[in-house]
Amino acid sequence: MRYKAVTFVPKRWVEGLSTALITLISWVALGALGGVIAFLLYKGAGVLSWAFFTDLPRRGMQSGGIGPALVGSIYVTLVAIGVGSLVGTAAGAYMSEFATRRRIVRFLEFLINTLAGIPSVVYGLFGLALFVVALGLGASILAGGLTLALLSLPLLIRNAQEAFGAVPKALKEASIGLGASELQTFFRITLPIALPRLLTGLALATGRVLGETAPILFTAAVYYLPTYPKGLLEPTMLLPYHLYVLVTSGVDVRQTYPMAFGTALTLLGLTLAFTGLAAYLRFRLKRRYRV
Amino acid sequence: MHLRAWRLIFAFVLSGATVYKLETRAVSVWYGSYQALKGVSLALERNQVLALIGPSGCGKSTFLRLFNRMNDFIEGFRLEGEVLIDGENIYAPQVDPVHLRRRVGMVFQKPTPFPFSIYENVAYGLRLQNRLPESQIRERVEHALRQAALWEEVRDNLKKSALMLSGGQQQRLCIARALAVRPSLLLMDEPTSALDPISTAKIEELIHELRQHYTIVIVTHNMQQAARVSDMTAFFYMGQLVEYGRTKDFFTNPQHPETIRYITGRFG
Amino acid sequence: MKKKMFAVAGWSTFLVLIGLTVFLFREGLPALYKFPQPELVFAVHPANPVVRLSAEAVRALAEGKADWAAFGGPARPARLVHLANLERYLPAYASAAEIQRILADLAADTAILLALPAPLLPEAVKPISVTWQGWRELFGSLYWSPTYEPLPRVGVWPLLVGSVWVTFIGLMLVVPLGLAMAIYVAEFLPRTLYYPIKVLWEVLAGLPSVVVGFWGLVVVVPAVKSVLHLSAGETAFTAGLLLGWITLPLMASLVEEALQAVPRLLVESSYGLGATRWQTILRLKLPYILPSIATAALLSAGRILGETMVVLMVSGNAPLLATTPFQPVRTLPATLAAELGEAPIGSYHYHVLFFLGALLFLLTLALNLAAYAIQSRYLRAQTLG
Numbered sequence: 001m002r003y004k005a006v007t008f009v010p011k012r013w014v015e016g017l018s019t020a021l022i023t024l025i026s027w028v029a030l031g032a033l034g035g036v037i038a039f040l041l042y043k044g045a046g047v048l049s050w051a052f053f054t055d056l057p058r059r060g061m062q063s064g065g066i067g068p069a070l071v072g073s074i075y076v077t078l079v080a081i082g083v084g085s086l087v088g089t090a091a092g093a094y095m096s097e098f099a100t101r102r103r104i105v106r107f108l109e110f111l112i113n114t115l116a117g118i119p120s121v122v123y124g125l126f127g128l129a130l131f132v133v134a135l136g137l138g139a140s141i142l143a144g145g146l147t148l149a150l151l152s153l154p155l156l157i158r159n160a161q162e163a164f165g166a167v168p169k170a171l172k173e174a175s176i177g178l179g180a181s182e183l184q185t186f187f188r189i190t191l192p193i194a195l196p197r198l199l200t201g202l203a204l205a206t207g208r209v210l211g212e213t214a215p216i217l218f219t220a221a222v223y224y225l226p227t228y229p230k231g232l233l234e235p236t237m238l239l240p241y242h243l244y245v246l247v248t249s250g251v252d253v254r255q256t257y258p259m260a261f262g263t264a265l266t267l268l269g270l271t272l273a274f275t276g277l278a279a280y281l282r283f284r285l286k287r288r289y290r291v
Numbered sequence: 292m293h294l295r296a297w298r299l300i301f302a303f304v305l306s307g308a309t310v311y312k313l314e315t316r317a318v319s320v321w322y323g324s325y326q327a328l329k330g331v332s333l334a335l336e337r338n339q340v341l342a343l344i345g346p347s348g349c350g351k352s353t354f355l356r357l358f359n360r361m362n363d364f365i366e367g368f369r370l371e372g373e374v375l376i377d378g379e380n381i382y383a384p385q386v387d388p389v390h391l392r393r394r395v396g397m398v399f400q401k402p403t404p405f406p407f408s409i410y411e412n413v414a415y416g417l418r419l420q421n422r423l424p425e426s427q428i429r430e431r432v433e434h435a436l437r438q439a440a441l442w443e444e445v446r447d448n449l450k451k452s453a454l455m456l457s458g459g460q461q462q463r464l465c466i467a468r469a470l471a472v473r474p475s476l477l478l479m480d481e482p483t484s485a486l487d488p489i490s491t492a493k494i495e496e497l498i499h500e501l502r503q504h505y506t507i508v509i510v511t512h513n514m515q516q517a518a519r520v521s522d523m524t525a526f527f528y529m530g531q532l533v534e535y536g537r538t539k540d541f542f543t544n545p546q547h548p549e550t551i552r553y554i555t556g557r558f559g
Numbered sequence: 560m561k562k563k564m565f566a567v568a569g570w571s572t573f574l575v576l577i578g579l580t581v582f583l584f585r586e587g588l589p590a591l592y593k594f595p596q597p598e599l600v601f602a603v604h605p606a607n608p609v610v611r612l613s614a615e616a617v618r619a620l621a622e623g624k625a626d627w628a629a630f631g632g633p634a635r636p637a638r639l640v641h642l643a644n645l646e647r648y649l650p651a652y653a654s655a656a657e658i659q660r661i662l663a664d665l666a667a668d669t670a671i672l673l674a675l676p677a678p679l680l681p682e683a684v685k686p687i688s689v690t691w692q693g694w695r696e697l698f699g700s701l702y703w704s705p706t707y708e709p710l711p712r713v714g715v716w717p718l719l720v721g722s723v724w725v726t727f728i729g730l731m732l733v734v735p736l737g738l739a740m741a742i743y744v745a746e747f748l749p750r751t752l753y754y755p756i757k758v759l760w761e762v763l764a765g766l767p768s769v770v771v772g773f774w775g776l777v778v779v780v781p782a783v784k785s786v787l788h789l790s791a792g793e794t795a796f797t798a799g800l801l802l803g804w805i806t807l808p809l810m811a812s813l814v815e816e817a818l819q820a821v822p823r824l825l826v827e828s829s830y831g832l833g834a835t836r837w838q839t840i841l842r843l844k845l846p847y848i849l850p851s852i853a854t855a856a857l858l859s860a861g862r863i864l865g866e867t868m869v870v871l872m873v874s875g876n877a878p879l880l881a882t883t884p885f886q887p888v889r890t891l892p893a894t895l896a897a898e899l900g901e902a903p904i905g906s907y908h909y910h911v912l913f914f915l916g917a918l919l920f921l922l923t924l925a926l927n928l929a930a931y932a933i934q935s936r937y938l939r940a941q942t943l944g
């Protein structure tokens with residue numbers, strides 16, 4: 001009688017090949033990322049100059065700079081992160097420190113997960129209906145900033161909740177035991193200790209907000225405006241939208257490509273800077289905690 | 292402050308008896324549906340050290356934390372009976388737990404230094420209350436550090452991070468921090484269980500010193516420690532106060548079979 | 560007092576979610592019951608007995624697919640005059656009086672069907688009513704042409720199908736590759752590289768989508784075109800490719816976390832029984848984290864479905880019903896981004912776009928809830944076991 005082997009005998013070379021394959025996949029996916037960055041650097045670095053960052057767009061956006069778009073993006077991001085971080089930090093504090101029932105916190109976490117899954121363009125619609133139309137802000141820096149603030153809330157709240165939650169409970173109890181009220185404990189112990197983590201989340205959110213396009217399409221952005229924004233209630237040019245415009249709606253798209261590469265590189269540089277800052281902060285944190 | 296003093300005198304005159312520093316009357320505690328303490332009644336006089344002993348999970352910490360209302364934060368916490376400090380029911384509706392905690396110091400099992408400087412750690416409790424001039428804060432920080440027998444070791448490094456201290460020093464810092472707000476009652480939950488023998492000895496010495504000015508309640512798993520530092524000992528078992536008496540009698544002549552089994556080390 | 564403010568902030572997400580739902584539906588539901596061209600009057604010759612037409616009938620008449628007889632009128636094909644083709648009948652320069660005269664002449668034709676604003680309407684015509692069933696128009700039509708005259712075509716199927724193709728291609732990419740990357744990082748990556756690679760994932764996930772779209776347009780689109788020998792490189796496939804790529808970090812990190820959380824005891828038992836590393840991965844770990852994989856795939860699908868700018872730039876933007884992924888398509892979000900700027904606030908077009916937004920909201924919500932349900936059920940099962 002002959003037995004048929006029923007167990008799969010692993011062959012060394014099959015396993016080795018599998019390992020090699022997933023290694024290859026992992027690095028190719030990231031290699032493409034390097035490709036994007038290198039490509040934009042190669043094509044766009046030549047365009048960058050001080051004048052490019054400060055000048056107005058000229059000659060049908062085929063030359064000049066991106067000054068208004070850069071400044072507009074900074075304004076909108078400031079509004080978004082200003083409002084978002086305030087509300088987000090307070091909400092995270094509520095969920096981690098002040099909410100009295102576990103069920104409430106679970107429910108709020110569920111809401112946050114739900115909000116986090118909503119596409120950014122839907123936030124744009126909401127911002128249009130609420131801020132631009134219903135509240136009468138018009139397409140403006142304020143409306144766009146508030147829309148982006150809502151968009152970044154889930155990220156900021158989750159991060160704040162984690163940051164506060166990571167502060168050792170023993171320290172909070174020690175402070176309470178010394179006669180500090182809950183609020184005193186929060187402002188004097190929990191908040192300062194959580195600060196590095198809070199900043200990490202803030203940097204991440206800033207990077208994300210800077211690159212968002214869909215939510216500001218109808219709430220803040222204008223196609224072309226040869227002036228710097230003068231107030232919160234004015235519409236403005238914005239970097240991501242400007243790039244989109246340069247690439248898709250120029251009279252002769254080829255002519256605007258150098259500008260587009262410069263804009264893309266600027267945008268990429270800004271978001272990378274903030275993502276990198278977040279990574280650095282987290283790295284520092286890890287090291288400190290280990291000591 | 293006035294009211295409390297009057298109440299003290301009043302109670303004293305009316306009852307014609309001592310007003311205890313601490314007293315519990317038929318205290319039961321629940322965490323949700325779980326009953327952690329079952330009808331505990333006990334009283335302690337001023338400037339005495341009370342040791343709480345008993346097997347793990349018997350309710351020692353729960354009992355200790357009653358006196359500064361730290362259990363209030365736990366979801367599902369419920370209390371029956373009365374807890375009195377200086378004759379005043381601290382769970383009465385008009386009592387502000389934050390004020391109460393400023394009169395009651397607490398030291399935890401593990402040292403809990405805040406990530407500030409040594410000086411700021413001790414000053415922390417002082418800065419919570421009405422604004423004291425910095426000179427006065429300095430004075431009280433120094434006094435507290437001296438009381439906690441830490442002054443000599445840190446006097447030149449007050450600005451250094453408290454995290455740089457050794458475990459034993461950190462725990463004494465926490466004691467100093469608690470003393471700085473001038474409590475009359477000091478609660479300690481296994482204050483030496485995370486420390487080496489030398490640090491432990493220092494803390495025990497400290498408790499000896501402090502008993503002259505403070506009433507102290509200390510939870511410990513170490514029978515020798517209870518015998519060394521306390522005047523009174525209470526033995527808890529499964530949420531009940533099984534035996535309570537003078538420490539001398541307690542260890543030489545225990546009454547209850549459970550107590551005997553526990554102090555002779557025959558518990559699982 | 561201050562504590563109350565924390566509570567208010569804590570519940571802000573609730574307010575946002577409620578507000579979002581209310582506004583999307585408030586602006587979107589009119590697409591179901593409003594008439595798209597309220598300022599137009601539809602009118603016929605007085606001798607024409609027709610008094611009521613459906614929107615479909617108007618379209619059939621306009622395109623010459625049916626004549627009046629089909630609706631009880633004269634046996635002649637209809638002659639349609641509306642704002643968009645009016646010029647055809649007018650000389651280059653016409654005075655108001657001339658226009659009136661020309662319109663009156665047109666209206667003398669018994670086969671005429673006019674769709675004009677009331678002030679332009681000649682006197683001797685009979686207004687008729689045109690019925691519009693929003694539900695049937697949205698889900699019963701295969702054409703998307705929301706500014707078409709005299710009546711728009713607002714069938715959502717081309718857009719839905721476009722979204723489905725892009726999401727499908729994206730998932731085909733992100734699920735296997737995401738798994739591979741997760742396994743690599745959880746099992747084979749040297750520990751010193753762990754943190755750097757996580758940072759790279761974060762960078763990839765954080766690339767502004769408009770930059771990805773730009774890069775896709777100048778690099779990937781031509782590549783797809785020449786490699787696959789297509790007439791245009793802007794296809795659902797191209798968009799799916801790029802979206803799958805930028806969704807990899809989400810998928811991979813969720814799976815990687817799950818892999819790390821497989822109980823040590825189980826893993827060591829597996830090794831103890833003589834299993835190799837790969838056997839342990841394939842036979843123990845992957846089955847064990849199957850619910851997490853499903854959750855991650857659903858979340859990735861939601862992310863791909865909702866992505867806007869990349870699709871807008873590389874998918875060709877043609878709202879046609881695509882039968883293969885190698886055709887230009889347009890997705891739900893891309894339509895919103897492309898058209899909302901041009902739709903006057905409060906117009907039918909505006910309401911239809913909000914309706915699409917609500918649809919997109921519900922679709923992504925469903926995906927997220929499904930993911931959430933799987934996860935919580937699995938967690939409960941795990942704590943019980």
Ligand SMILES: Nc1ncnc2c1ncn2[C@@H]1O[C@H](COP(=O)(O)OP(=O)(O)OP(=O)(O)O)[C@@H](O)[C@H]1O
Nearest residue numbers: 322325327345346347348349350351352353354365
């Ligand atoms: N927050 C809580 N929620 C529910 N039950 C609790 C909580 N804290 C303590 N308990 C329960 O109450 C009982 C008494 O707890 P307590 O902490 O007072 O014990 P202990 O005597 O201090 O034990 P140990 O010596 O281990 O510190 C234990 O059975 C514990 O499980």
Ligand SMILES: [Mg+2]
Nearest residue numbers: 351352353480
């Ligand atoms: Mg305890």
